[in-house]
Amino acid sequence: MAVSQSNREPIIEIDSLNVSFGRQDVLRNISLSVPAGQTLAIIGESGCGKTVLLKTIIGLVRPSSGFVKFDGQRIDQLTDQELTQERTRFGFVFQNAALFDSMTVAENISFPLRQHHPDQRAAHEESMLARLAEVGLPTAVLRKRPAELSGGMRKRVGLARALIMKPEVLLYDEPTTGLDPIVSDVINELMMRTRKKNPVTSIIVTHDMKTAQKVADRIVMLYPLARLAAGESQILFDGTPDEIERTKDRRVAQFIRGEAGDRLMEMNENAEEGMVI
């Protein structure tokens, strides 16, 4: 699948991207190309810069050097108005849904429509109900506040909100983190259904291998810079879900199997060091 899609025009191109916060480098020399319609999972351990990469794609984080191109345009060179316009072509599902506490579920889902098409209020409700049905939530939740919802429901409302503008690209930040296995699988199914119903390109940041294996056409693994040698690529793996199973890279294999490996030795060394001090 990934092979056939690689022939398509890339909708997102990342070229020699570097991101730093103060003196801390988070991303180093990342280059990636995402063809339209592909579902890409970015995996890696906590702190490797997955979320930062996702936020850089949509222009929430500015690169230190390098660039992200969306549909042929460099995101960092857009004016505020152009960026606002381009962002309506994205849907972003945040890790903890990031629903607005002060609004009801209905107001949350219809927020992008009210923001960009304030004169078409009549169409908003129809669109909102369609998205709510798509994520399998009852209409009774519409009047509730985010604080009254469970974690899984909040994620689904977040997905409905991300879908309301019929985006071309969906960005998911840890969509299954903090959910029980059943609700996690519900979210996985929803992501797959969304892709079937809408011709979207999806980028899923996750450390849940089940999600990556089930939903993605292609998997990219990032590694924390602090653990890499100078000049070593931060992308440890780029291939299909089948290929990752057969990988010979010890660090990739360790991650997909969830083994602590040399981290245990590191922990013991740190503990010993602490005792000496």
Added chain:
Amino acid sequence: MSTGIEYAPRPRRNVLSVLTDPIADLGAVVLRSIETLGDMTLFAWQTLRWLLARLPSRDALYTNMYQIGVLSLPVVALTGTFIGMVLAVQSYSQFRAFGLETQLGGVINRTMFRELGPVLAATMLAGRVGSAMAAELGTMRVTEQIDALSSMGANPIHFLVVPRFLSCLLLIPSLTIMAVFMGVVGGAAYCVFLLNIDVHHYSANSKLYVENWDLLYGVIKSVFFGATIGLVSCYRGFHCKAGAEGVGQAATSAFVQSFVVIIVLDLFLSIMLDNVYSYLWPTSPMLLNG
């Protein structure tokens, strides 16, 4: 907007570093302050730009006006009343020693109109509303709600800061007038009913020392104070550090920094407005009295 540059203390290396390190640390503090000031100026500029480019929605503006203005009225009125009475208590014995107790109204009213009214209303607003705004926006920052706004093509400054800034700016004059009015009433009530000062003389002397300019003087100051509270509190919320501690710090620093700026501004505005008055009305008898 913040560049996030860290100026870490340098490790002490040799005898000479004992002398150079404090200078380096001082330089780091100065650089950090300049960076924050520049960042805050950019924030204020963006807020003004969005304010002029597009007015906020009526719903957002009314909700903030209610929270900031209407709900602050009782506390401003109450503190204003008591400050007026406290002024009467503190001044009475000294004025009485010179037989000038009927002049108390002039002192209380002029102080309320020019100083205590605007500063009191601003302090209450910074404490009640500024901290709450910083905490609310800080929580929104920490829980990625501000990022969510941006990702949906809504500008957070236009959507979150402009309505709060505008509400502070538009409603602080009303709160100041309320504080002044209640202070005048409180001071008069205390003098007339508890200190038994003759109401006719009290009232006549009050009018002698206070004119419309004094009310305008307080209102002009309050507009600057309102703008300060709106900008500083929203800036602190937007630049909140992660976690509950970060939100707490944002709320505290919003109040402390607003208050410090208000007091410093108060001095400069007083000097400036006195100069404006003497320029506009050089022969006014108030200049001789005041």
